[in-house]
Amino acid sequence: MDAPLCLHTTTVRPSWTDYNDHLSEYAYLLVFGDSSDVFFRRMGVEERYRAQGHSLYTAETHLHHRREAYSGDPLLLTIQVLGLDDKRLHLFHTMHHSRSGDILATAEQLLLHVDTRARRVAPFPAPLLTRLTAVRDAHAHLDVPDGVGHVMAIPSHDATG
Template identity: 60%
Template sequence: MDSLDRVVSPYEGSGHRPWDDSEEIAAPLRLHRTPVSPRWVDYNGHMSESCYLLVFGDSADAFFRYLGIDEEYRAGGHSLYTAETHIHHRREASQGEPLALSLRLLDHDAKRVHVFHEMRHGETDALLATAEQLLVHVDTRRGRSAELPARLQHRLSAIHRAHAPLPVPDAVGRPMGIRHAPGS
C-alpha cells in the first residue's frame, strides 16, 4: 500500500529514541505540537471533530516512539491498538492555530495501557479538548492481545511512577449521558 493511500503519522519513519533509565520523565509528557491544517477545517470554519481524533492519534504515535514502538517493532508482529476512546470537545480551533498536546499515563498492565491526552492552544494554553484512551498490545500475526515485552513494561512502569502524583482529570471514566435534574 502506497503511503498516499493511507493515513500517515507525522512520525512515520522516524524510529524511536533510545531509552535512558537515568533520564527524568516529564509529567505529563509533551511530545506533539502542530498547527491546525487547512485540510482539518470544516464548513463551520473550525477544526472538524474527526480531526481532533487524528491529532490525538499523532500524539499517541509520538508516545509509542517515546516508549520504543516504531516501524521495526511493528514489523516484528506487534503493535498497540486503540480499544476505546472518549473525546471531550471544549473549545474550537481555527486554521493555522498552534496545538500543543500532553499525555499522561494513567495505568497499565501486561497487555493494556490507559492514557489521557490534553490538547491546548499553543499560545494561550486554553484547553481545547481531551481524549482518554485504552490501548491493547496485539500480536498482529495472530490477531489477538499479547503481553508487552518486559522492556516495554519496565518503561511503562517508570512513566507511571513519574505520572502517579498528577491528579486524575475529572473527565476520566465519565459516562456519557443527559443529566436530568431530580424530579424532572
Template identity: 60%
Template sequence: MERVVTPYEGSGHQPWDDAAEIPAPLRLHRTPVSPRWVDYNGHMSESCYLLVFGDNSDAFFRYLGIDEQYRDGGRSLYTVETHLHHRREAAEGEPLELSLRVLDHDAKRVHVFHEMHHGGSGALLATAEQLLVHVDTEQGRSAAMPDEIRRRLAAIQRAHAALPAPGVVGRPMGIRR
C-alpha cells in the same frame, strides 16, 4: 488509495535512558491546525481532533520504543476505546500543543489521557481518554507486552502518579437527570 500517515512515520525512536527524568506529563507533539482539518463551520472538524490525538499517541509509542521495526516484528498497540471531550474551537493555522499521561497499565493494556491546548493562549481545547491493547498482529489477538516496554511504562506511570487525576476520566456518557 492513500493511507493515513503520522508525522512521525519513518523517524524510528530514541534509545531509552533509565537515568533521564520523565516529564509529567509528556509533551511530545505540536502542530498547527491544517487547512485540511477545517470544516464548513470555519473551525477544526470533530474527526480531526482524534487524528491529532492519534499523532500524539504515535509520538508516545516512539518514546516507549514502539516504531516500524517493532511493528515489523509482528507487534503493535491498538486503540480499543476513546472518549473525546471537546472544549473550545481551533481555527486554521492556530498552534496546538499536546500532552499525554499514563494513568495505568498491565501486561496487555495501557490507559492514557491526552490534553490538547492552544499553543498561544494555553486554553484547553479537548481531551481524549484512551484504552490501548498490545497485539500480536500475526495472530490477530491481544498479547503481553515485552518486559522492557512494561518496565518503561511502569517508570512513566510512577512519574505521572503525582499529577492530579483528570476529572473526566472514567465518566460515563449520558443525559443527567
C-alpha cells in the same frame, strides 16, 4: 521525565477545518492519534517493533471538546499515563492552544498490546513494559484529570417535570 509528557506540537491545517471554519471532529482524533504515535515511538513501538509482530490497538477513546480551534491555531499536546497492566495501557491526552494555554480538547484512551500474527491481545515484552512502567510511575503523583471515566448519558426525567 516530564509529567505529563509534552512530545507533540502542530498547527491546525486548513484541510482539517469544517464548514464552521473550526477544527473538524475527525481532525481532533487525528491530532490525538499523531500525539500517541510520537509517544509510542519514544517507547520503542515503531516500524521494527511492528515488523516483529507486535503493536498497540486502540480499544476505546472518549473525546471531550472544550473550546474551538481554528485554521492556523498552534496546538500543544500532552500525554499522561493513567494506568498500565501486562496487556493494557490507559492514556489521557490534553490539547492546548500553544499561545493562550487554553484547553481545547481531551481524549482518554484504552489501548491493547496485540500480537499481530496471532491477532490477539498479548502481554507487553519486558523491555517495553519497563519503559511504560517508568512513565506511569513518573505520572503517579499527578491528579486524575477531570473527565476521566466519564459516562455519556441523558439523565432520565419524569415526564410531568
